[in-house]
Amino acid sequence: MNEILTLITGADRGMGFEIAKELGQVGQHVLIGARNYERGMLAVDELRKQDIDADIVLLDVADEDSIIAAQHNITESFGHLDILINNTGITLDNWEKPSTLSIDKIRGDFDVNFFGLVSVTQHMLPLLKNSSSAKIINISSAVGSLNIASDPTSSVYQHFSFGYQASKAAVNMFTIDLANELKNSHITVNSVNPGWVATDSPVGGGPKTLQEGVARTVELASQATNSINGTFSDTDGIVPW
C-alpha cells in the first residue's frame, strides 16, 4: 500500500508538530510546513530521529508566492497529496474590546488564519484531486463558534479576541461551503476544535496537553474510511457552528 502523504502547515512547533509526530508514528509521510527553514529542519530532524518519514516544505501561508512555490515543490517531488491539515493560526488581538480593536490587527489575524488558509487550500486542491481519497482538516476553535460565543453560560462569552474569533468563524464557513462543493468527490473537508491547549500561542496556556489537543485531528486524519464531511468536531463530538 502507498504511504499516505500529509502536509501540515505551521508544523515546526506547537500542535502542528505534535500532529506530524503522531501521524508519522502511524506510518504517514509528513510534510512539515514551516515559514522558517532552520526551525522547520529542526522539526524534521527531530522526527527523522524517531524513524518518521518527514520532509520540509517551506510555506508562509501569508505569502502567495511562498504558497505557489510550495505547491510546485510538492508537485515535482510527489505529484499528489492525500491530507492537508491547515493548522497555522495566530492571534494578534487578545482581551481587546471589539469597539476599539485596530483594523490592522483584525486584518493581520485574517491574513494568516483565513485568507492564508483559503489560499493554501485552493493551491493544494489540484494535488488532493490526484489522490484516490483526500482529506482537508481546518484547525478552528470553539471561540469561533457563533453558537458558543453568544451563549452567556459559556466561558467563551467572556472571551474578547474578536479578530481571531471572527477569522475562525470565517474558516468554519469555508469548511461548510467547500465541503458542500466537494460532497460528490473523494475529498472531505472538516473543521476541528482542539480545545484550550498548553502551547506558546497567545491564546494557548490552557489545561489540555498537546496530545489531548491534537487527538480529534489525528483521529480524523488516520481513519481509513473517509465518509465524514462538513463537520465541526472535537474529542467530545460535534461542536455547534
Ligand SMILES: NC(=O)c1ccc[n+]([C@@H]2O[C@H](COP(=O)([O-])OP(=O)(O)OC[C@H]3O[C@@H](n4cnc5c(N)ncnc54)[C@H](OP(=O)(O)O)[C@@H]3O)[C@@H](O)[C@H]2O)c1
Ligand atoms: N493553543 C490553543 O489553546 C488553541 C485553541 C484553539 C485553537 N487553536 C488553533 O490551533 C492551531 C495551532 O495552535 P498552536 O497553539 O499550536 O499554535 P502555536 O504554538 O502558536 O504555533 C503556531 C504555528 O504556526 C506557524 N505560523 C505562524 N504564522 C505562520 C505563517 N504566516 N505561515 C506559516 N506558518 C505560520 C508558527 O511558525 P513559527 O515557528 O515560524 O512562528 C507555528 O509553527 C492554530 O490554528 C490555533 O488557532 C489553538
